[in-house]
Amino acid sequence: MKLTINAERFLPIGHILSMAFGLAGLLLVLPNAEFIANLPEFGKTAFAWSMAGGGVVYML
Numbered sequence: 001m002k003l004t005i006n007a008e009r010f011l012p013i014g015h016i017l018s019m020a021f022g023l024a025g026l027l028l029v030l031p032n033a034e035f036i037a038n039l040p041e042f043g044k045t046a047f048a049w050s051m052a053g054g055g056v057v058y059m060l
Contacts, residue, residue: 022054 029035029047036047 025050 036044039047
C-alpha cells in the first residue's frame with residue numbers, strides 16, 4: 001500500500017519535470033544552433049541520443 005502511495009506522489013512530479021525539460025529543449029536549445037555547436041563531445045552525444053530516442057523513452 002505504501003508503495004502505491006509513493007508512486008502516486010512521485011510519478012506525476014516526474015511527468016511534470018520531463019515535460020518541462022522537453023519544452024525547454026524545444027524552446028531554448030533547438031532554435032540556438034550555436035549552443036549545440038559549443039557543447040562538449042559528451043553533450044553532443046547526449047543531444048543526439050535525446051533527439052533520436054527521447055520521444056520513445058518519454059512514452060514508455
